[in-house]
Amino acid sequence: MANYSKEILQNNVFNLLRYSGITYEQFANILEISLRKLKYVKNGESEFSIADVSKIAIFFDKSFAEITTKKIEVDRNFRNELLNIHRKNVEYRKILEDRPSIPYAIEFILVFDPEFENSELEVKQILQVFRKYGWEYRSPSVSKELKKMKSLILSKPHHQKKGTNLYSKAILQQNVLNITASSK
Structure with a gap:
């Protein structure tokens, strides 16, 4: 001991x-x-x-x-x-x-899901991804957790829909930034 x-x-x-x-x-x-x-x-x-x-x-x-x-x-x-x-x-x-916690669903499922991996999705589209796995979550709860996970998820305002955010995989964005920076 x-x-x-x-x-x-x-x-x-x-x-x-x-x-x-x-x-x-x-x-x-x-x-x-x-x-x-x-x-x-x-x-x-x-x-x-x-x-x-x-x-x-x-x-x-x-x-x-x-x-x-x-x-x-x-x-x-x-x-x-x-x-x-x-x-x-x-x-x-x-x-x-049972359905997992929302942070788990985001970190271990969403960021690896082909529909999300190279896309920018609204919360309603992310909820559809989770439904594929048989999981129902509330939009506000998912939005809240997505915003907390800044190292994994990027959030930006939708360019056409006021009050709507688009979420994408932060690693994807980081790779794009690295490629852009190295090409200069």
Whole structure:
């Protein structure tokens, strides 16, 4: 236990949570703690108990030592891996089969979707992309999350529709900027 680090634990847990696509509320329910406590832990104002860490290890299929002592590298396909691991656990399987959190849907699905990858789309078109996967989200919620993800998503006003934004993959725009800069 000498190498135990609450900072490593916190970073691992919230990174695993990000890659799992489950919401904070769902995760708090799995741990049987309040959503408020989970947010306090995220902000460094509280800590997970040993019992919490045990539940975390079970859900994410990691050892206690792994979660608490070293940075865990997570594969982009982690949500599917978890679904496979928990296919016989009805409660966990249900959570993983439900629509993912909006940040997950944007970061791990939208930016790789062919309809979005090289395009500029309005929120209503992005909602259509998500519907292909069987997910329904509200426009304001998706807009809010898109605007938060500045490292992945660029937002600009629509050139014809007042009050409407166009969203595109930031990496695509960065590549265009790099090509333009290098050709000068």
